[in-house]
Amino acid sequence: MKQKLFVISMLLVVILSANLSASAQDSQTLTVFAASSLIDAFEDIATDFEAANAGVDVLFNFGGSSSLATQLVEGAPADVFASANNTQMNVARDGERIDGSPHVFVKNRLVLIVPADNPADIQSLADLANDGIDLVVAAEGVPVRDYTNTMLDRLAADESYGEEYRTAFMANIVSEEENVRQVSAKVALGEAEAGIVYLSDVTPDIAEDVIALPIPDALNTIATYPIAITNDAANPELAQSFVDYVLSDAGQDTLVDWGFISVHIPEQPMMIAIPDVDANSLTVDGQVLNPFTLTADDLRENYSSETVDVTFLSGEDTVTTSFTGVRLWDILSAAQANFNADIRNDKLSMFVVVTASDGYQAVIAWGEIDPEFGNQPILVAYGEAGVPIEDEQGGLRLVVPSDARGGRYVSGIVNISLRDAPAIDRE
Numbered sequence: 538m539k540q541k542l543f544v545i546s547m548l549l550v551v552i553l554s555a556n557l558s559a560s561a562q563d564s565q566t567l568t569v570f571a572a573s574s575l576i577d578a579f580e581d582i583a584t585d586f587e588a589a590n591a592g593v594d595v596l597f598n599f600g601g602s603s604s605l606a607t608q609l610v611e612g613a614p615a616d617v618f619a620s621a622n623n624t625q626m627n628v629a630r631d632g633e634r635i636d637g638s639p640h641v642f643v644k645n646r647l648v649l650i651v652p653a654d655n656p657a658d659i660q661s662l663a664d665l666a667n668d669g670i671d672l673v674v675a676a677e678g679v680p681v682r683d684y685t686n687t688m689l690d691r692l693a694a695d696e697s698y699g700e701e702y703r704t705a706f707m708a709n710i711v712s713e714e715e716n717v718r719q720v721s722a723k724v725a726l727g728e729a730e731a732g733i734v735y736l737s738d739v740t741p742d743i744a745e746d747v748i749a750l751p752i753p754d755a756l757n758t759i760a761t762y763p764i765a766i767t768n769d770a771a772n773p774e775l776a777q778s779f780v781d782y783v784l785s786d787a788g789q790d791t792l793v794d795w796g797f798i799s800v801h802i803p804e805q806p807m808m809i810a811i812p813d814v815d816a817n818s819l820t821v822d823g824q825v826l827n828p829f830t831l832t833a834d835d836l837r838e839n840y841s842s843e844t845v846d847v848t849f850l851s852g853e854d855t856v857t858t859s860f861t862g863v864r865l866w867d868i869l870s871a872a873q874a875n876f877n878a879d880i881r882n883d884k885l886s887m888f889v890v891v892t893a894s895d896g897y898q899a900v901i902a903w904g905e906i907d908p909e910f911g912n913q914p915i916l917v918a919y920g921e922a923g924v925p926i927e928d929e930q931g932g933l934r935l936v937v938p939s940d941a942r943g944g945r946y947v948s949g950i951v952n953i954s955l956r957d958a959p960a961i962d963r964e
Contacts, residue, residue: 601716621680639765666705737796862918
């Protein structure tokens with residue numbers, strides 16, 4: 538009898554061991570290094586991913602992208618790296634830790650936050666140059682700091698702020714943090730009077746402790762986040778499945794729910810509709826993140842103006858005059874072009890369709906107005922020869938100073954639409 542019980546016990550041990558072994562083989566851990574700003578969104582994504590993949594456990598290492606990239610280069614084991622900018626992704630690539638090409642999976646924008654009681658009475662970005670402001674930002678090399686520096690470059694170049702603003706801003710910095718979540722935490726706890734973070738960092742757990750003040754779109758910076766599989770991922774197929782889920786509609790919806798901007802670019806309609814606006818207004822739309830309507834008064838009051846002297850042929854007549862208005866570049870910068878960051882110099886495939894109230898249209902290539910390329914002072918003008926434009930078609934006019942003929946001097950502008958070149962058929 539004892540011998541039978543012993544045999545049965547041994548059989549049970551063998552069966553249990555086999556089951557445990559099979560269970561261990563079915564269980565998989567996926568290690569993801571991810572920027573601190575992704576904590577909430579990625580934890581939700583992991584919950585959904587694990588539910589759809591039985592036996593998978595997603596393990597995160599959240600931190601500043603610069604710190605994560607350094608860890609990867611030094612050999613830290615990981616399967617996926619999600620960085621808050623391309624610079625740190627390139628650090629990991631140069632360190633030979635990335636397999637294949639990274640993909641931009643989400644976008645973000647900067648926001649100014651202050652404590653809920655706002656002790657310094659900060660109302661806008663301009664107030665960060667006031668004496669004695671306790672300002673906290675991320676440390677140099679952390680992506681949100683890189684984007685902040687880009688914003689400062691734009692502010693310094695803007696005549697209403699200038700280089701003096703940058704100097705005063707930098708003098709007010711009292712702390713530089715290792716990651717963006719530490720910046721938002723310090724402001725929420727009242728340990729600083731202002732901070733620059735991503736919009737997605739104003740999470741529900743601090744929403745009642747801070748006030749988020751928008752940064753003007755023309756000065757803001759669109760952050761792009763790349764994701765990639767490491768070159769020594771323990772299970773590259775599983776890692777690819779995670780990346781695919783992040784890029785899927787479901788993954789993108791979760792990211793949007795947490796304040797990010799989807800990387801998916803909506804298809805634009807083939808037709809451009811003439812908007813129902815008055816004679817001194819226009820709409821800006823198309824492949825932009827911030828479509829809006831502008832009036833001539835908006836252009837005068839909210840943008841830097843410029844006056845250009847022009848000479849062009851209109852029919853057989855030579856016209857010499859001057860126009861005052863706003864650079865088309867500044868208007869589209871405020872609308873925030875939605876570029877495809879995975880395509881090299883995608884901006885050079887973009888073009889602007891300018892439509893008049895009577896349906897007349899002209900096209901401007903993005904490269905003509907981009908400061909890194911043509912940098913042409915093409916204007917949306919509201920004044921001619923020192924007085925407001927009074928034209929039966931409307932009071933706004935496109936002005937292309939470099940054109941010898943006036944065909945692109947579109948009168949009565951009612952719509953500016955940013956479009957992309959047709960996709961390539963490689964079959």
